Amino acid sequence: MKTEEPCDDAKLDLSQEKLDRFGITNKEYLSAASKRALQWKYVENDWYRVFDQMQPLKGDLAYEEGVVRRDPSAMIKENGKYYVWYSKSIGTTDGFGGDVENDKVFPWDRCDIWYATSEDGWTWKEEGIAVPRGEKGAYDDRSVFTVEIMKHEDMYYLCYQTIKSPYDVRTKNEVGLAWSSSPNGPWTKSKEPILKPSDNGVWKGEEQNRFAVVKKGDFDSHKVHDPCIIPFNGKFYLYYKGEQMGEEILFGGRQIRHGVAIADNPKGPYVKSKYNPVSNSGHEICVWPVKGGVASLITTDGPERNTVQWSPDGINFEIKAAVKGANMPHAIGLNRSLSASDSNPTQIFDWGLSHVYNSWNYQSIMRFSSHRKTSHVAKGEKTREEK
Amino acid sequence: MKTEEPCDDAKLDLSQEKLDRFGITNKEYLSAASKRALQWKYVENDWYRVFDQMQPLKGDLAYEEGVVRRDPSAMIKENGKYYVWYSKSIGTTDGFGGDVENDKVFPWDRCDIWYATSEDGWTWKEEGIAVPRGEKGAYDDRSVFTVEIMKHEDMYYLCYQTIKSPYDVRTKNEVGLAWSSSPNGPWTKSKEPILKPSDNGVWKGEEQNRFAVVKKGDFDSHKVHDPCIIPFNGKFYLYYKGEQMGEEILFGGRQIRHGVAIADNPKGPYVKSKYNPVSNSGHEICVWPVKGGVASLITTDGPERNTVQWSPDGINFEIKAAVKGANMPHAIGLNRSLSASDSNPTQIFDWGLSHVYNSWNYQSIMRFSSHRKTSHVAKGEKTREEK
Numbered sequence: 001m002k003t004e005e006p007c008d009d010a011k012l013d014l015s016q017e018k019l020d021r022f023g024i025t026n027k028e029y030l031s032a033a034s035k036r037a038l039q040w041k042y043v044e045n046d047w048y049r050v051f052d053q054m055q056p057l058k059g060d061l062a063y064e065e066g067v068v069r070r071d072p073s074a075m076i077k078e079n080g081k082y083y084v085w086y087s088k089s090i091g092t093t094d095g096f097g098g099d100v101e102n103d104k105v106f107p108w109d110r111c112d113i114w115y116a117t118s119e120d121g122w123t124w125k126e127e128g129i130a131v132p133r134g135e136k137g138a139y140d141d142r143s144v145f146t147v148e149i150m151k152h153e154d155m156y157y158l159c160y161q162t163i164k165s166p167y168d169v170r171t172k173n174e175v176g177l178a179w180s181s182s183p184n185g186p187w188t189k190s191k192e193p194i195l196k197p198s199d200n201g202v203w204k205g206e207e208q209n210r211f212a213v214v215k216k217g218d219f220d221s222h223k224v225h226d227p228c229i230i231p232f233n234g235k236f237y238l239y240y241k242g243e244q245m246g247e248e249i250l251f252g253g254r255q256i257r258h259g260v261a262i263a264d265n266p267k268g269p270y271v272k273s274k275y276n277p278v279s280n281s282g283h284e285i286c287v288w289p290v291k292g293g294v295a296s297l298i299t300t301d302g303p304e305r306n307t308v309q310w311s312p313d314g315i316n317f318e319i320k321a322a323v324k325g326a327n328m329p330h331a332i333g334l335n336r337s338l339s340a341s342d343s344n345p346t347q348i349f350d351w352g353l354s355h356v357y358n359s360w361n362y363q364s365i366m367r368f369s370s371h372r373k374t375s376h377v378a379k380g381e382k383t384r385e386e387k
Numbered sequence: 388m389k390t391e392e393p394c395d396d397a398k399l400d401l402s403q404e405k406l407d408r409f410g411i412t413n414k415e416y417l418s419a420a421s422k423r424a425l426q427w428k429y430v431e432n433d434w435y436r437v438f439d440q441m442q443p444l445k446g447d448l449a450y451e452e453g454v455v456r457r458d459p460s461a462m463i464k465e466n467g468k469y470y471v472w473y474s475k476s477i478g479t480t481d482g483f484g485g486d487v488e489n490d491k492v493f494p495w496d497r498c499d500i501w502y503a504t505s506e507d508g509w510t511w512k513e514e515g516i517a518v519p520r521g522e523k524g525a526y527d528d529r530s531v532f533t534v535e536i537m538k539h540e541d542m543y544y545l546c547y548q549t550i551k552s553p554y555d556v557r558t559k560n561e562v563g564l565a566w567s568s569s570p571n572g573p574w575t576k577s578k579e580p581i582l583k584p585s586d587n588g589v590w591k592g593e594e595q596n597r598f599a600v601v602k603k604g605d606f607d608s609h610k611v612h613d614p615c616i617i618p619f620n621g622k623f624y625l626y627y628k629g630e631q632m633g634e635e636i637l638f639g640g641r642q643i644r645h646g647v648a649i650a651d652n653p654k655g656p657y658v659k660s661k662y663n664p665v666s667n668s669g670h671e672i673c674v675w676p677v678k679g680g681v682a683s684l685i686t687t688d689g690p691e692r693n694t695v696q697w698s699p700d701g702i703n704f705e706i707k708a709a710v711k712g713a714n715m716p717h718a719i720g721l722n723r724s725l726s727a728s729d730s731n732p733t734q735i736f737d738w739g740l741s742h743v744y745n746s747w748n749y750q751s752i753m754r755f756s757s758h759r760k761t762s763h764v765a766k767g768e769k770t771r772e773e774k
Binding site: 020021033309315 | 407408409412415419420421423432435436603629631639642644661664666668690691693696708709713715760762
């Protein structure tokens with residue numbers, strides 16, 4: 001359990017290059033900020049990104065009143081086209097106040113997983129349902145949503161959140177998997193969920209209140225969200241966002257952590273890492289393999305929000321960059337056809353998909369882009385730049 | 388020069404409270420993120436803020452085509468009214484390509500310092516010029532701008548940036564001071580600047596290029612910007628943003644640092660701290676006294692962007708919170724009539740002033756507000772909050 005942070009002055013990097021970089025003239029008189037700077041390991045320019053304003057899509061994925069399309073998967077390029085999967089539902093959201101057996105409680109309630117293709121990433125054709133909700137009584141009979149795609153050895157795997165009816169505020173969700181030899185399907189569903197919340201929390205009373213607990217349980221005792229599987233080191237790493245029973249507000253955001261579960265085969269079984277949580281901050285999972293390890297964009301919640309992190313082993317993540325929060329896309333669908341190179345480890349952010357709340361009822365998929373800030377007059381920026 | 392960061396496992400806080408806070412079940416298996424969490428000193432909820440969308444002002448400070456009003460000072464409350472000072476100029480910006488002797492090179496070129504008053508902070512009456520540019524040949528003959536106000540022992544002090552003509556890309560700026568026994572003036576100007584850039588950089592060649600240097604000099608060798616004086620520990624701390632000759636792009640932003648210069652008297656002389664820079668990140672200065680020390684909002688540039696920091700001694704700042712970058716106001720004019728208490732050290736962010744770029748030519752002053760996120764359904768937020 002030895003930390004890697006240098007701690008005493010002998011470990012401060014007092015090289016002229018570092019002193020110059022941080023504008024330190026008197027190395028005998030170091031402020032606390034200068035000491036932090038000289039200790040950082042995350043001083044590589046390569047990881048930084050500035051996000052542009054998001055742009056709407058065209059064709060079938062343009063915003064459509066009355067329809068929810070949200071939480072795009074990663075894009076993969078097959079048969080000369082981009083493929084994306086996403087949650088789709090119809091109609092307004094009723095919330096939890098009424099008849100939850102028949103109402104739609106969230107925009108992501110009563111979803112099926114649809115897919116669309118595009119030649120240029122701008123104009124999309126909706127191809128139809130990929131994975132529908134299950135039959136009544138199945139673990140996914142209420143909603144299937146927030147999907148991710150993995151291609152491995154010519155097989156395609158969709159993992160996604162599942163809800164079994166009824167859907168109330170204490171309902172636990174699970175993660176399902178479907179596979180196919182073609183991105184166009186047909187898809188075979190796993191008979192059982194591949195991931196579940198931990199079972200060691202205890203609700204307090206019968207009231208519909210997710211904050212009232214006798215015992216919270218693990219960081220993922222209530223929900224396992226935003227699953228994303230990537231092949232790594234000969235195994236399969238399923239990253240997910242955990243939500244805890246009795247969740248609190250912390251550090252100006254929600255008490256959200258990320259975990260990982262690891263399997264020898266794409267279909268599992270997935271075993272949660274004993275080192276979980278692997279992040280104490282962030283929201284939706286956004287991970288990609290790079291530099292022989294795994295990188296992760298951490299947004300929205302927690303003290304390490306708005307950072308890019310990287311781990312050599314998929315478990316121990318270090319902060320590489322603090323990105324600006326402005327225009328930060330959420331619920332990112334990465335463009336896996338973009339490579340990430342050692343010299344440009346965030347190239348995968350050149351462009352991709354995200355979503356926007358057109359209203360509380362309806363969301364549509366959007367296109368994000370970003371650039372590296374390498375000159376003083378950057379694209380789209382004309383603020384106090386030269387002041 | 389001993390750092391205060393704990394370094395070995397003995398210094399990890401393994402109390403049940405901390406383990407619970409970060410969702411750590413197995414303290415024998417700590418991920419790197421969990422170790423960072425258990426080491427943090429900046430785990431106080433009190434410092435976090437969520438910024439709301441900014442709102443336009445009314446009356447004379449509403450946006451006016453053809454007029455620049457920007458960089459509001461702090462507000463102080465006198466005679467039952469809020470007072471604010473700001474940079475004001477007229478007409479379009481020509482840039483550096485033409486006749487810099489006669490052109491207006493920036494929106495903040497050819498400014499005078501104006502002031503306005505308001506009873507409610509929404510509707511403002513422009514009262515007139517407080518501090519005009521100086522006579523030809525004076526150190527402030529070209530522009531006076533980016534002003535701050537300090538009240539101390541019934542005297543009022545305005546400190547601000549000054550430019551002597553001509554204004555080209557290599558022009559160095561200075562900081563001037565004016566004082567009065569009334570917020571309505573008249574104001575007496577200091578004969579000499581109270582702060583100057585360091586003089587130890589060397590330009591390369593004669594070309595109009597601020598990036599070409601033989602020697603960069605100190606972190607503030609080119610410009611001393613955004614001056615703000617606060618009384619602290621019986622002295623006067625002048626915080627400022629330094630810009631360096633030969634500035635580079637670093638960490639996805641500009642190479643901006645903050646320094647402090649300290650005086651026994653409000654009028655100076657101000658002596659730069661040997662511990663400068665006191666921040667390696669940030670942009671405009673935004674500092675306030677709290678908890679017996681000095682707090683600072685760090686925005687925009689550098690690896691520690693979007694953090695709130697605090698220092699017990701005005702020099703050694705530690706990170707207290709990583710705030711969301713969304714809606715972050717820039718060029719903040721704090722509301723000094725708001726108290727900052729130990730239990731609510733960022734109360735001064737309840738509301739205040741900022742500015743917006745209506746266009747590259749014209750800016751107007753805006754009102755910002757923020758709230759503490761203390762419940763799961765916060766003001767103005769209806770995104771994935773409950774997902």
